Amino acid sequence: MFMDREKERAEASAGREGHLAERLIGDRADAFEEARARVEIITPLSIELPKTALPASRELITFNGVAMAVASRPLFGPLSFELRGPARVAIGGANGAGKSTLLRLITGKAQPTGGTIHRHTDRIAMLDQHVGLLDPGTSILDNLRRLNPELSTNEAHAALARFAFRNRVALQIVDTLSGGERLRAGLACVFARPEPPLLLLMDEPTNHLDLTAIEELESALRDFDGALVVVSHDAAFLRAIGIEREIAF
Template identity: 50%
Template sequence: MPTSITLANLSYRTPDGQTLFEGLDLSFGPQRTGLIGRNGTGKTTILKLITGELTPSGGQITVSGTLGVLRQSVQVTPGTTLAQALGIAEALARLERLDAGTGSLDDAAEADWTLTARLSSALAQTGLPDLDPHRPLATLSGGQRTRLALAALLIEEPDMILLDEPTNNLDADGRAAVADVLSGWRGGAIVVSHDRELLRRMDVIVELTTLGAKTYGGNWDHYAERKALELAAAEHNLAAAERKVVEIDRRIQAQAERKAKKDAAGTRKAAKGDIPRIVLGGMKRRAEETSGENARLAGRMRGDAAEAASEARAQIEILQPLSVKLAPTNLPTGKTIVDVKELTGGPDAGNPIIRNLSFTVVGPERVAITGANGSGKTSLLRLLTGELSPVSGTARILGSFAMLDQTVSILDPRETIRDNYRRLNPDEDENACRSALARFMFRADAALKVVGTLSGGEMLRAGLAATIGGRTPPQLLILDEPTNHLDISAIEAVEAGLKAYDGALLVVSHDRALLGNIGVEREIVLGDD
């Protein structure tokens, strides 16, 4: 039977009673499916329901074939070896006993003689060297552990693999390894991801929204094109339906005004006594009947038009795209804003990770700092901002700047968005504060949310508002992995804010789509001689 997963009339409610989805019908076949949607729509929940980690509130899940799962993080317990993490410790020990001449007949009968070759192939496919399987797992970096988990899937060879944000926290090489594994995968795959480059490797995109789930054949680019056309059509239908409601209301009002004038004229004529009473009674009865029929007809027309407008409105998920205009930074084109000369340093002064690095950023340049995990990207930013002192050389920022790290630590999580803004922009009054926050979609009471309660996307948006949204934005904005753990709509909002900023950008990121969309012009690769 072909590999498949079917969700029929599926419902799930969280322990606190929140309904994530209801009556959901979805099917996954032997192709690569990208599962996308805003954070909180239930993507990871669907994977856990498929694997049986969670129990649905209603409906059925049918799985045909074997499943393999790649988690968002690989847990490390003391003493765990690579072989144990790969799930091959027992099979490998059996082969080692046979090689040593101490194996039993049962060992010989159950031996997997292809295991060693498959292990080497899996490590190579995931970009890992031929590691000793008895090596402690704790000696691998986080990125290497993710690659090892991928290798475990290749060794296991399940019919369907489930991957939850597989490229989070991976460097460019790690992301490429995940993409290569998926490109060569011949079974089915369900990939929850916000990585648009990875989603370009998919055969099918399934989008989860507050309106339900919809399947789009093709990769991310095909989905984005179809989605834009659908949204434009839905917005056109909504505008037409709302215009019809307004037109019917106008016609009803005009008719009411004409009737009022006619009734007034009849009343004046009757007052003069020109019309017999019996005729007046008939005229009044016919007028009331006509008026009632007209009112019923107008009511039906307006009800039908309002229902059509409501149906059109229901086809559009209410999302407000971010489109902002920011004050200019007045950064001259020829001004050097970052000057690094023969810089050596890092957290361990005795073994500096940055050595003899020199570069400049001139004018409103947009520059990316890239390199493998552990190459010193964040250390470089700490040296630039003065958080670390260099061993030798200099690192200078020659103008105003602000920095947003992965946790947006510039914001106090105990304060409201509004209070954080006022603290970081003490020279601006309440009107300027509210105006700046509104440009980043924090209007009215939304500006009074406590930062610690915000989603990742909201927090980064609040950080952008507080740093570049004011009357005098800094001439340089430094970003350290700004889009980790953000969904695509949040990433696009961040991109919109950065596009509106006319100062210099220094960005640490492995997100190639982000770098392209915000206009990065140059790349400084650490660890590249």
């Protein structure tokens, strides 16, 4: 009987030690994940946008005599131009001239008061200066799933990991992100699609970014093989991303 009790005590003690070891291992794993998440946030990033294989001859957008008015007040026009292949175009003009409205016309979110617009592709994405496509009250992961409902949870995590939102970092609430992180989250959401955008529109993308984030964005856009249309007052940024021509009004 004495030996049986000693054996039970030994087994119980071993069990407690085993549970303690598992708990310690779990705590250390959690601490490691949190530390790694912090490192990922502060480590300089290299954003690589997916390749589009956009042919140089591919028509994207055609404006024919497009005019725009707001409350019967002429805004701009008539305006005629076309976008073809991996074009790099800046939209210039004074504040209030209608630059942001022109981007909305390209996407189809606004309709012209005159002229015609032909969109030869629906693979168009737009990011405004506030990255308004993101819901600020939900997580990065939830936003990506909402905007790309065809993706599984694993596919969504993989898409975010390509933009350095790995593991628990993907669960951050958008409203807590810095300007650079928010823009990166927006890029992750639009480039998570099975077919990446052929045309990327950006409205004052550097307004809320620090120098490091601007350099990261410049590097990503220089390597992007799709078409770019950018509204920006940052002349150095426009030069850095290889803008070829300007549409000004």
